[in-house]
Amino acid sequence: MAETYYEATAKPLKKLSSLKGKKRTDVCVIGAGFTGLGAALALAERGYSVIVLEQNEVGSGASGRNGGQIHRGLRRDQMELEKRFGRSEAYLLWEIAQDSVKRLDKVLKKYKIDVERHDGHIFPDHRARYVADSHAYVDHLKNRYAYDLAEKLDREEVRALIKSDDYHGGWIDRGGGHLHPLKYARGLARAAVKNGAEIFEHTKALRIDNGKKAKVVTENGEVTADWVLVAGDALMHDLVPMADVRILPIASTIGVTKPLGKKMKKYLTSDMAVADSRFVVNYYKPMDDGRLFFGGGESYSNVHVDDPGSLVRKAMAQIFPDLKDVEFDYAWSGIVGITPTRFPLIRRLAPNVLMAAGYSGQGVSLAPFAGYIMAEAISGTFERFDCLARLPVPSFPGGTALRHPLMILAMLWYALRDRI
Ligand SMILES: Cc1cc2nc3c(=O)[nH]c(=O)nc-3n(C[C@H](O)[C@H](O)[C@H](O)COP(=O)(O)OP(=O)(O)OC[C@H]3O[C@@H](n4cnc5c(N)ncnc54)[C@H](O)[C@@H]3O)c2cc1C
Structure with missing residues (x-):
């Protein structure tokens, strides 16, 4: 019997292979949860070649096991955001949260993903x-x-x-509102693949070698990419030491x-x-x-x-x-x-390495949209990425x-x- 209700009721994905050998791509995404899949879809829609590496299976992390509740806003309310960051910054954050729900509904409609919304x-x-x-x-x-x-x-x-x-x-x-999160994660994966993204399961990123072309090293292969997006949230352990002490x-x-x-x-x-x-x-x-x-x-x-x-x-x-x-x-x-402040940890780790994680229990609408915002940044528009990256997240x-x-x-x- 399936462990989760979601697993028991979501149509399985076609089998995805693991990575063997060397690959070259525009963007390598680490993690196939909402963040990574949201990024992969947005990038593939924009014509980038994308490789997603998932150490386990699509949606096997928080994204396929959560409450499915769609929040309009961050974990901290607007009054607090205004007090801490001023009205115009709070307004930008509010707009991002509203746009995250708009994007969610747009994707569901465009790709006909039934998530019991x-x-x-x-x-x-x-x-x-x-x-x-x-x-x-x-x-x-x-x-x-x-x-x-x-x-x-x-x-x-x-x-x-x-x-x-x-x-x-x-x-x-x-x-x-609410939705069936595993149906959503798998729907995002199907849509990303339909647009040309490649997803490798059972492929753990062991190391990121920074450079003009970054290299992501796995057990049986490596991916060379112009950009790397880190989307492993709470499950990536010491892959990014800076995140490990903040999430x-x-x-x-x-x-x-x-x-x-x-x-x-x-x-x-x-x-x-x-x-x-x-x-x-x-x-x-x-x-x-x-x-x-x-x-x-x-x-x-x-x-x-x-x-x-x-x-x-x-x-x-x-x-x-x-x-x-x-x-x-x-x-x-x-x-x-x-995270200690309950703000997501969105950062530029190197000129061509971005990460988004740490949604502190509110990632159903925000995580895929953070992926979208990373795609937007790669396409040259950093305004929303920078707004999220300004949110303070000290180490624990x-x-x-x-x-x-x-x-x-x-x-x-x-x-x-x-x-x-
Ligand atoms: C029980 C529970 C209930 C929740 N309820 C809600 C809710 O109702 N509403 C809400 O908004 N949010 C909720 N959340 C939070 C929400 O699920 C998360 O914020 C969101 O799913 C994060 O998505 P993600 O893609 O960043 O992380 P994940 O879904 O965890 O995906 C990260 C993926 O990266 C992979 N990975 C990690 N390291 C590596 C590596 N080195 N190489 C390759 N792959 C790697 C992992 O295997 C994983 O699949 C809940 C979370 C949980 C756990």
């Missing part, structure tokens, strides 16, 4: 004291960004959508129930996605076949979790107590790449050795605050 994202507050801030944020988006897809929810309005006593109010972003891999766990049929209405009455206000966020959604998908649970592991179902069940029981003993047909974990205190224990301490502190 649904509109609407509910953000319920688990503390009464958060509700005023949520409502102020809706006003802020409307007044400053002319964004009219956000709506305030009071306690009863949340209760009408989510049949739980856990929440006190919140808001909806009707411009957000912390953290496991997040997911469970998917049996089809609930009409019982679904006892829990969720709409087909919108939900992400609540907890620091260890609970994210959930109804699936098209009537199952309840639930992500959450505290795990500060940096590797996959042994019994993901029990962690998720505990988190789910807080929201829907009568599901405390529910069986999951599928339960799995995925590795999220977190303690470097690779101590960052995990220190991060766990910080996480435990914030998780404790969730409960008080």
Whole structure:
């Protein structure tokens, strides 16, 4: 049986070979998740020759195992971005986030990729004291960004959508939504290949040799390229030492129930996605076949979790107590790449080597678009790349050795605050 619900329900890709021997290309992309595939597609559409190297399989990283929730914005909200970087920079970042969703929908339509796309994202507050801030944020988006897809929810309005006593109010972003991420990743791969990109699976990039022509060395071959794009997120370990101390891999766990049929209405009455206000966020959604998908649970592991179902069940029981003993047909974990500031790590590592990673749990719309923005940069327009590259991402205190224990301490502190 497939490990993930997504694996069980997405049409497999045709078999892709691994790289053997030497190749020459315009652009070599390392990693076949949303970032790498978004870049490969955008580059191939522009006529570049592209080789993608994937150490495992297309979408086997975070991109094929996530919550599929489409966020319109970065992990930090616009008020914070304005305060930290000024209005015009915050506006540029807002535009990038909006364009990321536009590009997503354009690609789905153009290549007829069916990803079970649904509109609407509910953000319920688990503390009464958060509700005023949520409502102020809706006003802020409307007044400053002319964004009219956000709506305030009071306690009863949340209760009408989510049949739980856990929440006190919140808001909806009707411009957000959710999708089936593995169908999306494989759809991007098919579209990239259709446009001429080559993808090699089971081909790990071991080293990047910088130079006017960069060389990516693998176990059984090498690729010489004018440009290299690094898109390995939390799974690339020491390939890029600068990223290794700035991106912390953290496991997040997911469970998917049996089809609930009409019982679904006892829990969720709409087909919108939900992400609540907890620091260890609970994210959930109804699936098209009537199952309840639930992500959450505290795990500060940096590797996959042994019994993901029990962690998720505990988190789910807080929201829907009568599901405390529910069986999951599928339960799995995925590795999220977190940065200390929660800003993505987008950098020019060398004149012809770019990287994008570290979306800190919000990469479904942003990661493929960061790939697109790298393609745009290679074509000569660096404005949006530079805007993202200005986002501050310091290294974690303690470097690779101590960052995990220190991060766990910080996480435990914030998780404790969730409960008080
Ligand atoms: C459980 C979970 C839930 C999430 N939920 C959401 C959500 O609901 N909404 C949202 O917006 N975001 C969510 N995210 C985050 C989102 O999934 C990621 O931000 C996004 O998928 C990152 O895409 P990526 O392509 O950069 O990384 P990945 O998908 O991890 O892809 C990187 C790829 O690079 C490959 N690779 C690494 N090193 C090498 C190498 N040396 N050589 C060759 N290949 C290499 C890896 O094998 C991998 O396939 C979630 C993440 C997880 C794990």
